[in-house]
Amino acid sequence: MEQVRVIEIKKSIYEDNNARAQMLRDELKKKGIFLLNLMSSPGSGKTTTLKQTIARLKETYRIGVMEADIDSDVDARAIAETGAKSIQLHTGGMCHLDADMTRQGLDALETNDIELAILENVGNLVCPAEFDTGASKNAMILSVPEGDDKPLKYPLMFTVCDVFLINKIDVMPYFDFDMEKCRKNILMRNPNAVIIPICAKTGEGVDAFADWLKEQVSEWKK
Amino acid sequence: MEQVRVIEIKKSIYEDNNARAQMLRDELKKKGIFLLNLMSSPGSGKTTTLKQTIARLKETYRIGVMEADIDSDVDARAIAETGAKSIQLHTGGMCHLDADMTRQGLDALETNDIELAILENVGNLVCPAEFDTGASKNAMILSVPEGDDKPLKYPLMFTVCDVFLINKIDVMPYFDFDMEKCRKNILMRNPNAVIIPICAKTGEGVDAFADWLKEQVSEWKK
Numbered sequence: 507m508e509q510v511r512v513i514e515i516k517k518s519i520y521e522d523n524n525a526r527a528q529m530l531r532d533e534l535k536k537k538g539i540f541l542l543n544l545m546s547s548p549g550s551g552k553t554t555t556l557k558q559t560i561a562r563l564k565e566t567y568r569i570g571v572m573e574a575d576i577d578s579d580v581d582a583r584a585i586a587e588t589g590a591k592s593i594q595l596h597t598g599g600m601c602h603l604d605a606d607m608t609r610q611g612l613d614a615l616e617t618n619d620i621e622l623a624i625l626e627n628v629g630n631l632v633c634p635a636e637f638d639t640g641a642s643k644n645a646m647i648l649s650v651p652e653g654d655d656k657p658l659k660y661p662l663m664f665t666v667c668d669v670f671l672i673n674k675i676d677v678m679p680y681f682d683f684d685m686e687k688c689r690k691n692i693l694m695r696n697p698n699a700v701i702i703p704i705c706a707k708t709g710e711g712v713d714a715f716a717d718w719l720k721e722q723v724s725e726w727k728k
Numbered sequence: 729m730e731q732v733r734v735i736e737i738k739k740s741i742y743e744d745n746n747a748r749a750q751m752l753r754d755e756l757k758k759k760g761i762f763l764l765n766l767m768s769s770p771g772s773g774k775t776t777t778l779k780q781t782i783a784r785l786k787e788t789y790r791i792g793v794m795e796a797d798i799d800s801d802v803d804a805r806a807i808a809e810t811g812a813k814s815i816q817l818h819t820g821g822m823c824h825l826d827a828d829m830t831r832q833g834l835d836a837l838e839t840n841d842i843e844l845a846i847l848e849n850v851g852n853l854v855c856p857a858e859f860d861t862g863a864s865k866n867a868m869i870l871s872v873p874e875g876d877d878k879p880l881k882y883p884l885m886f887t888v889c890d891v892f893l894i895n896k897i898d899v900m901p902y903f904d905f906d907m908e909k910c911r912k913n914i915l916m917r918n919p920n921a922v923i924i925p926i927c928a929k930t931g932e933g934v935d936a937f938a939d940w941l942k943e944q945v946s947e948w949k950k
Binding site for chain 2: 528547548549575578589592599601630631636651652653656658661662674680681
């Protein structure tokens with residue numbers, strides 16, 4: 507009984523959220539604001555990747571970053587160093603952001619003069635995949651030390667993302683990570699996936715991601 | 729309004745779960761079954777660590793392992809190779825196990841002849857920390873590539889665990905990971921934390937974890 511009740515609540519939460527996310531996406535489209543939702547496991551390198559990406563795009567776009575974290579503000583401080591507008595969203599224990607929380611973040615970011623808004627979601631491969639934030643596109647970072655089998659274990663995350671950054675390729679020699687197996691596992695979940703190997707620490711491969719992002723922003727503004 | 733309603737539901741779920749978890753823990757204590765709940769991020773090395781631990785304890789205890797996963801069964805197959813009794817629990821998209829799901833797992837594992845039961849929880853640093861499974865002790869693996877700042881970002885997980893295995897110490901030279909800073913961050917969340925550096929791939933440090941586990945099981949059976 508208990509189990510069934512909880513599932514029904516969850517279902518209605520998802521449906522409500524999906525409708526709100528679509529509404530937010532439509533509003534952002536009208537305003538010409540592209541919103542990227544960046545997801546990954548804890549410690550996969552989201553903030554370092556963002557710093558490298560912002561360095562490549564800050565002359566092209568006015569960028570605003572929302573750093574979602576349960577408690578700390580270390581990430582927002584790191585992003586502020588890039589010169590991009592940055593705010594920290596404290597989720598108060600919540601494991602994901604939903605469309606309403608994202609809207610609150612965008613309001614706080616005062617996005618009216620922003621062209622590219624980026625949401626760094628909570629480090630988690632499960633719950634953030636279930637909640638549409640209203641983003642224009644979803645990106646995911648999988649780091650080499652996590653293993654090439656992750657698409658088998660976290661199917662929804664690999665289904666909902668548009669682009670996959672395989673980070674920390676500099677340490678490949680020290681891990682049992684097979685890039686071809688990883689590609690195959692991702693493409694099984696999502697045949698349209700764009701897969702870009704990077705090293706956020708050195709910046710290797712980040713140009714390709716910045717180019718992908720530019721294409722998406724141009725497409726969005728049409 | 730919406731937000732408040734959700735939070736109230738969550739609160740009652742937690743309270744119900746806590747009561748059920750305590751009931752399960754009491755029953756296990758009476759039967760002399762020690763239950764370890766093992767948590768970590770995706771790809772931190774839970775299954776590899778378990779394989780090494782089982783190799784060291786399988787002559788001492790009758791061991792049963794529950795591998796929780798959203799969809800796949802790769803982990804249960806890996807554990808079965810050790811000779812330990814092993815089952816796969818599919819959570820069907822759920823991001824954590826609660827006390828009822830753990831009880832179902834224990835029933836399926838037919839624990840009556842088992843002395844040490846181990847639950848490998850879903851790879852996630854947020855939600856599993858919120859749901860007491862009824863375990864005798866909680867263990868967590870933090871791997872070097874994830875970074876020494878994780879206790880700042882996932883406070884509850886580092887508060888609820890009793891022992892912390894710092895895994896993948898073999899790759900420390902290739903990452904900006906400060907073991908002393910990590911210790912300090914963990915002890916800030918949990919002054920009683922036991923911290924054991926290991927390399928699950930080579931087995932380094934796993935003896936210390938097996939010894940800790942033996943002490944806990946003896947204490948539990950008193």
